[in-house]
């Protein structure tokens with residue numbers, strides 16, 4: 001807990017309220033003895049006033065204590081949820097890209113939201129059980145013992161049986177919970193995919209398939225939830241029966257005592273009241289194990305994230321990257337996303353500062369991987385990557401990533417305004433700077449064409465931008481970021497020639513005076529690049545300027561010929 005002491009203070013307060021609740025409840029049970037004896041047996045008229053006043057006072061105190069404990073417990077509970085969510089968010093943000101590509105968003109989201117609630121529920125259940133229920137049972141037992149120890153013993157005889165009875169249910173509950181969680185993740189995953197891929201779903205008329213599949217999952221979850229309720233409620237009949245046995249035995253013993261053994265009716269009523277009042281808290285205590293099990297499992301889902309090591313943590317004493325021209329060097333880099341499946345096999349190349357280096361080669365050769373590695377989204381197996389002579393593993397993540405701008409084919413827009421989206425390039429940028437960046441990116445005109453201009457909403461609930469427009473937003477971001485190193489994954493599709501020309505113009509401007517590494521799909525880029533690296537099977541098989549490589553008549557030359565033969569201005573694919 002980030003601030004455990006703060007939580008415990010809150011719990012201590014609700015504990016005090018619970019103590020008052022337990023005390024007043026026991027007091028009320030105790031008074032029942034006097035009510036019966038003084039008012040009904042002794043017919044003492046003064047006692048009517050005193051006892052009714054005392055009952056009233058105790059009830060009012062109990063009412064306030066009930067309110068106080070509910071409010072204080074909820075407050076501390078809500079704080080725990082909030083704290084836990086912040087901690088999980090922090091831990092998630094320090095995970096690397098590999099973690100996110102390896103786990104489904106739906107599962108992370110469920111752990112994030114339900115896990116934090118479950119952790120709160122565990123503490124609440126423990127506190128209310130110990131504070132309210134346990135104290136009540138202790139207080140009421142004390143009343144029973146004070147009135148008649150033997151009668152109390154009869155009443156409490158059933159307790160061990162109740163506790164033993166519920167134990168067997170716990171394993172069942174655990175198993176059902178796992179199934180419930182799994183079904184919930186599947187429902188969330190599949191419906192998220194259906195909504196995110198709604199165009200594909202509709203154009204392939206997959207609605208019926210989707211419906212059937214997700215219906216099946218929902219039905220599965222419903223069944224699991226029903227099974228859970230059945231298992232959890234199995235303790236109900238057991239407890240009712242045992243409670244009945246206890247009350248029955250007390251009536252038999254005490255009734256006989258009142259009739260034949262000189263016991264007062266007051267003692268009898270007081271014990272019965274205490275027994276009936278302790279019934280609910282005792283039931284809850286016996287069920288505690290069952291109720292807490294799913295919550296504990298839910299909390300474990302959360303703690304599995306919290307227990308993960310923060311991956312993206314700077315080594316102690318890591319220095320910030322010192323830029324001097326922004327040259328990039330890959331030296332004999334070996335890397336694979338999975339064990340035994342190498343993607344880069346000894347890749348080396350130099351991207352000189354301020355120059356444009358183009359990566360070309362067949363699809364799947366590892367070009368995008370090169371870019372991910374330079375941003376240090378993944379760790380190398382061997383070899384090194386240096387920026388201006390500094391190994392990227394030795395400098396801070398922040399300074400490395402601040403030095404790199406990125407424009408890719410699929411541009412991610414956050415929900416918010418166009419202004420906000422451009423400003424992600426440099427948080428805190430002024431309106432003038434944002435507009436200047438948009439102008440440089442050839443985006444100002446189309447943005448001004450919207451009714452709300454820079455204030456237009458984009459993202460999931462906003463204006464849908466075209467592919468070319470989205471790209472120009474990304475370019476504006478990169479202009480604003482003004483990083484010395486630029487990674488460019490050239491657009492290959494979905495741009496009409498007009499917006500393509502706009503995007504190209506903007507990109508040319510952006511590339512000026514920056515170290516640019518571009519995944520080139522267009523001949524034009526390659527022809528003008530200062531250096532072309534042919535990435536094939538995880539290595540740079542050839543490099544040089546366009547005319548040098550053509551003259552060499554090797555791999556690049558073949559690509560080039562192919563492209564011309566296909567009349568397609570693309571190199572990869």
Ligand SMILES: Nc1ncnc2c1ncn2[C@@H]1O[C@H](COP(=O)(O)OP(=O)(O)OP(=O)(O)O)[C@@H](O)[C@H]1O
Pocket residue numbers: 101337338343361362363364365366367368369370572573
């Ligand atoms: N996140 C990932 N997890 C696992 N494998 C991946 C991941 N990204 C890429 N790969 C694999 O790594 C290999 C290289 O992919 P990469 O995207 O770097 O190639 P590329 O040269 O950029 O291809 P293209 O020109 O088609 O974009 C491919 O075999 C691909 O399946």
